[in-house]
Amino acid sequence: MRVHVIFAHPVETSFNASMHRMVVETLTEAGHEVDDCDLYAEGFDAVLSRQERLNYHDTDINRQPVAAYVDRLLNAEALVFVHPIWNFGLPAILKGYMDRVLLPGVSFHISDGKLTPGLLHLRKLACVVTYGAQRWRAMVLGDPPRKIATRMMRATMKPGTPVWYLAQYDMNNVTDAQLQQHLERTRQKLLKF
C-alpha cells in the first residue's frame, strides 16, 4: 500500500522520534511505499488564516493553500499518525494539519447540511501515540485523542475501515526496557499492516 506517515514531534532524540523511524523502516520492510511527512521538519504552518476560514466551505478553492498536503493525503491508501499526547489533545502542529488539510471536499462532504465521508480511498489508519499519564487517568478525562482517532477519523473513511490505536501510556514512569518492549510490539503489529 501507499502509506502516508504523519509525524509530529520537535525533538530528534525523543522516544517519538525513535517510534517514527521504526514506523517508516518497518512499513518499508513490509513492502509498503511510504510517503513520510515530518510536520516540524517540513515547517508546516499550523495556523488556519482568516482567508482560509472565509474560504473554508468553498470546495473550488479551499484546498489551494495546502494543495500539496491534500494531494499527498488523497494519494495515500493508508495513514499512520505518530505523535505524543499534549494536554489530552494533539500537538498544535498536528491539530493545525487537521484544521487546514481535512477540509470540506477532502475528508468530508456537506450537502444540505448532511455530512458524508471523503476519505473513502483509505484502507487503514494507525495512530502510534504516547501519553505521560496512566490509562485510567486518560479514561477519566474521556481520552479525547483516542476518540479523535477511533471516532472522528473513522467517520471520514468507509464504514468498517480498520483503525489501530497503538498507545504507550505512563511515559512518566515506564522503564527503558518497557519502552523497548513497546517499540518491538508495535513493530511486530506494523509488519502486518
Ligand SMILES: Cc1cc2nc3c(=O)[nH]c(=O)nc-3n(C[C@H](O)[C@H](O)[C@H](O)COP(=O)(O)O)c2cc1C
Ligand atoms: C506540552 C506538553 C503537554 C503534555 N500534556 C500531557 C497530557 O495532557 N496528558 C498526558 O498523558 N501526557 C502529557 N504530556 C506528556 C507527554 O505525553 C509525554 O512527554 C510524551 O508522551 C513522551 O514522549 P517523548 O519523550 O517522545 O516526548 C505532555 C507533555 C508536554 C511536553
